[in-house]
Amino acid sequence: MDAIVLVGGEGTRMRPLTYDTPKQMLPVVDRPLIEHVAGWLAGYGVRRLVLSLGYRSDAFVEAYPDGELLGVELVCATEPEPLDTAGALRFAATAAATAGRFLVLNGDVLTDFDLSALVDFHLARKAEASIYLTPVPDPSAFGVVPTDAEGRVVAFIEKPAAGSAPTNLVNAGTYVLEPSVLERIPSGRRASIERETFPRLVEEGALFALASEAYWLDTGTPAKYIEAQLDVLHHRRGAVALPRVPEEAPGVFLAPSCSVAGVITAGCYVGPGARVQPGAQVTDSVLGENVDVGPDAVVHKSVVMAGAVVGKGAVIESSIVGPAALVGKGAQVSDLSVLRGSSKIEPGAVLAGARYPSP
Numbered sequence: 001m002d003a004i005v006l007v008g009g010e011g012t013r014m015r016p017l018t019y020d021t022p023k024q025m026l027p028v029v030d031r032p033l034i035e036h037v038a039g040w041l042a043g044y045g046v047r048r049l050v051l052s053l054g055y056r057s058d059a060f061v062e063a064y065p066d067g068e069l070l071g072v073e074l075v076c077a078t079e080p081e082p083l084d085t086a087g088a089l090r091f092a093a094t095a096a097a098t099a100g101r102f103l104v105l106n107g108d109v110l111t112d113f114d115l116s117a118l119v120d121f122h123l124a125r126k127a128e129a130s131i132y133l134t135p136v137p138d139p140s141a142f143g144v145v146p147t148d149a150e151g152r153v154v155a156f157i158e159k160p161a162a163g164s165a166p167t168n169l170v171n172a173g174t175y176v177l178e179p180s181v182l183e184r185i186p187s188g189r190r191a192s193i194e195r196e197t198f199p200r201l202v203e204e205g206a207l208f209a210l211a212s213e214a215y216w217l218d219t220g221t222p223a224k225y226i227e228a229q230l231d232v233l234h235h236r237r238g239a240v241a242l243p244r245v246p247e248e249a250p251g252v253f254l255a256p257s258c259s260v261a262g263v264i265t266a267g268c269y270v271g272p273g274a275r276v277q278p279g280a281q282v283t284d285s286v287l288g289e290n291v292d293v294g295p296d297a298v299v300h301k302s303v304v305m306a307g308a309v310v311g312k313g314a315v316i317e318s319s320i321v322g323p324a325a326l327v328g329k330g331a332q333v334s335d336l337s338v339l340r341g342s343s344k345i346e347p348g349a350v351l352a353g354a355r356y357p358s359p
Helices: 033-042 057-063 084-095 115-124 193-203 222-233
Strands: 002-006 048-053 072-078 102-106 109-111 129-135 169-177 207-211 216-218 247-249 252-254 268-270 281-283 298-300 315-317 332-334 350-352
Touching: 002 033, 002 084, 033 048, 033 072, 033 102, 033 109, 048 057, 048 084, 057 072, 072 084, 084 193, 109 169, 115 129, 115 169, 115 207, 129 193, 193 207, 216 222, 222 268, 268 281
Parallel strands: 002 048, 002 102, 048 072, 129 207, 252 268, 281 298, 298 315, 315 332, 332 350
Antiparallel strands: 102 169, 109 216, 129 169, 247 252
């Protein structure tokens, strides 16, 4: 069975990092997000992965030039212009000559769903389309999906007003579709699967949904992106790929070539060639390859990407530092600040909730 992964978005919520790197190529601990997604699919026997590409498609093509990802055949389908979710799906399926029943999923979601259970559910109900649902505290930012006792979807409400949703079960971005669904999608124009395709299926009683409380995380915001890293390091996931380095203590993953002279606590990953200098403290954080954390610096609940330098006495808290960025001596970066790769923060500067440099 083919799996089409929608990865064409611009990642606006993760800017300025995504000006340089599409969000699915941003690292989750020690590998790009797309590799976590591919590994999950491979575990359920998916043998052909079709990437529906748009923005910065070159990054995927250059990263996987052999047409293979974790033993799965990889097909790249780059849409000529933004076609929205349904339009992109139809374009990718046509470009890859997808035949028969197939899977679709959003490329910025991490989950431990039982994919086989969704396929079995789909077959048992002879559905044309089946989707996974997940409960969320606030469904107003999602597609809300009420169902009847058999799992048939009775409405598909995209991003309802706060307090008006009939259920907290939302579209989790994982689908099993029959080929006939493609015929419902207009060719050559933008079309939304959430606003056009699924509501029409609901009208005909052909859309079903299966709810699950399994782990599910939309990684598309800085807060959730950091959360994704810590969920791996603290073993909050089910069957998930752990870092490719030794776990020296519970939740502490240290590459053999790193150097740690400071303090490291549980929930940390220190990549190859990274240095934590004397007096530095690193807690609940990811340090990428060749990161240098200077003396007496503090890194807490943050992601510091490859080649970045954190100066002496600097503080990074609940933030993301892009690759090869330089945070000067005594600077403070906090409150979900996001620093673009190769940016430079002056010594003593204070950034809180910043996107640096700003657009």
